[in-house]
Amino acid sequence: MSTASTNTLPATMRAIVLEHFGSPETSLKMQNVPTPTPAPGYAIIKVKAFGINHAEMHMRRGEWAESMPIIGIECVGVIVSSVPATASSGQALESGTPVITLMGGLGRTINGSYAEYTSAPLTNVVPISHALVAKLGWARLGALPETYATAWTCLFRNLDVQPGEQLLIRGATSSFGIAAVKLAVNKGAIVSATSRKVERAEALKALGVQEVLQEGVALGERLVLEGRKFDKVLELVGNTTLLGSLKLVRRGGKLCLAGFLGGLAPIEFNPLLQMASGVHFSFFGSFVFGDEEFPLTDVPLEELVELLVRGKLQAEPKRVFEFGESGVREAHRIMEAGQAEGKMVVVVDSAL
Structure with a gap:
C-alpha cells in the first residue's frame, strides 16, 4: 500500500x-x-x-x-x-x-x-x-491521454487496421483525427482524410495523408457515384455523415463511429434500408475506459509516449x-x- x-x-x-x-x-x-x-x-x-x-x-x-x-x-x-x-x-x-x-x-x-x-x-x-x-x-x-487512447482503441481494436489497408478518416483535423492519422500512418495504412476547409489539406499531407477530401454532407454520395470504397472508415463527424459513410465501406470492411463533431442531434436509421450488407459497424466511447x-x-500508453x-x-x-x-x-x-x-x-x- x-x-x-x-x-x-x-x-x-x-x-x-x-x-x-x-x-x-x-x-x-x-x-x-x-x-x-x-x-x-x-x-x-x-x-x-x-x-x-x-x-x-x-x-x-x-x-x-x-x-x-x-x-x-x-x-x-x-x-x-x-x-x-x-x-x-x-x-x-x-x-x-x-x-x-x-x-x-x-x-x-x-x-x-x-x-x-x-x-x-x-x-x-x-x-x-x-x-x-x-x-x-x-x-x-x-x-496525449484521451485523444491517443481513444484513437488507438478505435483503430486497432474496433477497426483492426492493418498495413496497406485503405482507411478513410472523416473529421481528420480535430485533435482526435490528427492522432488517428499519425497512428494509422505509423502502422502503414494508406490514409484518406476529410476536412471542412481545403486550406488544411497541406497540413494533413505533411502528416502522411495520401488524399484530402473536402468534408460535407454530400461527400458520401459523391464518392459512391465515383465507385469509391474503403477497407476501414473512422467516422468522427458523427450522425450528420454516418449514413453516407456506411456506403463507403467495402464488403467485409469496418466502420467505427467515435466522434460527433457535427453535433449530437439523433438520426433515423433503418438497417433494412440503410445498412450495407456485409459491412461491420461499431461504436466506441472512451467513457468505458476502466x-x-x-x-x-x-492501451499501450507508455509505448505511445515513447513514440x-x-x-x-x-x-x-x-x-x-x-x-x-x-x-x-x-x-x-x-x-x-x-x-x-x-x-x-x-x-x-x-x-x-
Whole structure:
C-alpha cells in the first residue's frame, strides 16, 4: 500500500466549477473548494496539465447525460497518495510518481481534472517515467491521454487496421483525427482524410495523408457515384455523415463511429434500408475506459509516449493556456467555434 499523509494536501484548492449550464463566460467560475481526500481504490493526483475535450463542452451546455460540478475527463500529474481497495482495484503507486489518467468517471460521476488536485480510480491511472516527463514536458504529455487512447482503441481494436489497408478518416483535423492519422500512418495504412476547409489539406499531407477530401454532407454520395470504397472508415463527424459513410465501406470492411463533431442531434436509421450488407459497424466511447471489458491497461500508453519522444507521433498542443477562468473560458470559446485545429491544453503547474 502506498499512502501519503493528508497533511501534504491543502484543505482547499482552486478549481474551475461548472456553476450552471450555459456559455463559457457565465458557467465556468474559479472557486476555492475542498481538496479531495484519499479513499480505497483511488489515487489523489496533483494535476500538472489537462486537455480540453468536446465532451466537456457538451457537459458545460447540459447536453451530456452525466456531469459533475468540476468537469474534465483527463489529466497528467503526480501521485500524492494511493490506497488500493482490493487486488483488482489497481496497484498502489508511490507518492511523486508521474501518471496519466483519463475517464473512470472523471468529470461525469466524480469531480474531474479542472482543478489543482483530482481523485481518480487506480484502475484508470497509468504510471510513466520521470525521464519521459523531462523529455516531453507537461503540456505535451497533457495532449496525449484521451485523444491517443481513444484513437488507438478505435483503430486497432474496433477497426483492426492493418498495413496497406485503405482507411478513410472523416473529421481528420480535430485533435482526435490528427492522432488517428499519425497512428494509422505509423502502422502503414494508406490514409484518406476529410476536412471542412481545403486550406488544411497541406497540413494533413505533411502528416502522411495520401488524399484530402473536402468534408460535407454530400461527400458520401459523391464518392459512391465515383465507385469509391474503403477497407476501414473512422467516422468522427458523427450522425450528420454516418449514413453516407456506411456506403463507403467495402464488403467485409469496418466502420467505427467515435466522434460527433457535427453535433449530437439523433438520426433515423433503418438497417433494412440503410445498412450495407456485409459491412461491420461499431461504436466506441472512451467513457468505458476502466470498465471490466475495457481496462485502460489494454492501451499501450507508455509505448505511445515513447513514440512521441522518437517523433513517430505528434502531440504538440495547438494552444496552451494558463490555469484560470480566462484561459479555460477562451479554450471553450475556441472549441465551440470549431477553431481549435488540434489539441488544446491547460497547464496547472509546469514544474517537472
